Amino acid sequence: MSSIEPSDARAVPVVPPTRPARVAPGETLRSVALPGATLTVRSRPAARPGLPPALFVHGLGGSSQNWSQLMEALADDVDGEALDLPGFGYAPPPDDGDYSITAYARVVIRHLDASGRGPVHLFGNSMGGAVVTRVAAVRPDLVRTLTLVSPALPELRPQRSAVPTGLMAVPGLVSLFARMTRDWTPERRTREVLALCYGDPARVTPEGFALAVAEYERRLQLPYFWEVMGRSARGIVDAYTLGGQHSLWRQAERVLAPTLLVYGARDQLVSIRMARRASKAFRDSRLLTLLEAGHVAMMEDPDAVARAFRELLADTATTSERSAPPRG
Structure with a gap:
């Protein structure tokens, strides 16, 4: 797996999404062409001019809608802007078929370089948490603060409930699962996902459930859906095996940006036990645990x-003011 190199900044061409897209009131969606990949960017107009930029990166199986x-x-x-990484949401697969954490991080960096929005407040969930950790480590100039929600950082002993997701990385198992569940309805598939990802799936409203079902049904019709899931899961597992300077934990230690860590006590995919290790790894961190x-x-x-x-934003602004050189 190659290291990440700074990319040449380019103009960002904006073209309409290739498929009808679902957007919440007040949101817009656009496609952004980068070298080797196309992203879909979901944005919401800032409440007033001059607000600092933020970028949000989803996890495995997710999208900018998250x-x-x-x-x-x-x-x-x-x-704020949220990305559909290549192969997810409304974004097509990457040209080179590379679904590694490094490749996704490179795409995020290219987007930030091309858009000129950096440094940003950078957010990541699950796989996206691993991606933005790598971005913050190798390009600190692009990151003001880092917020990680259940980041997919290596665990020596993953929870039993997380094992089936990890097995998606085994070649052939995703195709086997697709065949075994071909008679499942989108409603059943959605309930399974919500039961795995939510601490209490009952908190999902009927309207939210219907929207999730419609989105799952749309994704199942994509010819590359299962391949993207399997190869992206393999990318996470491969990242877990890297040592030396490319280790995700080693890169977490290199992050300079003030970091907010968010963990759910009912998380079935990333153990709450990892919160303590993450708090020690990120040098300037604070922890929010949601029971x-x-x-x-x-x-x-x-x-x-x-x-x-x-709170992180306010504290960061206060620290910046204290460290600023005196005027006059």
Whole structure:
């Protein structure tokens, strides 16, 4: 797996999405062409001019929609954009078929370089947490603060409930699962996902469940859906095996940006036990533990995550003012 190199900044061409897209009120969606990949960028207009930029990166099987509630909650604080990584949401697969954490990090860096929005307040969930950790480690100039929601950092002893997701990385198992579940309805598939990702799936409203079902049904019709899931899961496992300077834990130690860590006590995919190790690894970190949340706290309790981020934002601004050279 290659290291990440700074990319040449380019103009960002904006073209309409290739398929009808679902957007929440107040959101817009656009496609961004980068060298070797196309992203879909979901944005919400800032409440007022001059707000600092923020970028949100989803996890395995997710999309930019995972951040809609948090972006709305933070509309008075940041100018937010959320990505569909290549192969997810409304974005097509990458040209080179590389679904590694390093490749995704490279795409995020290229987007930030090309858009000129950096440094940003950078957010990541699950796989996206691993991606943005790598971005913050190798390009500190692009990151103001880092917020990680259940980041997929290596665990020596993963929870038993996380093992089936890890097995998706085994060649052939995703195709086997697709065949074994071909008679499952989108409703059943959605319930299985919500039961795995939410601390309490009952918190999902009927409207939210219907939207999730429609989105799952749309994705199942994509010819590359299962391949992207399997190869991206393999990319996570491969990242876990890297040692030396490319180790995700080693890179976490290199992160300079003030970091907010968010863990759910009911998370079935990333153990709450990892919160303590992460707090030690990220040199300037604070921890928010949500007792009722699972793997996607920004969807389960966006208000709590927003409050914690605002505290980070305020403290960071205060620290910057104290460290600024005197005027006059």
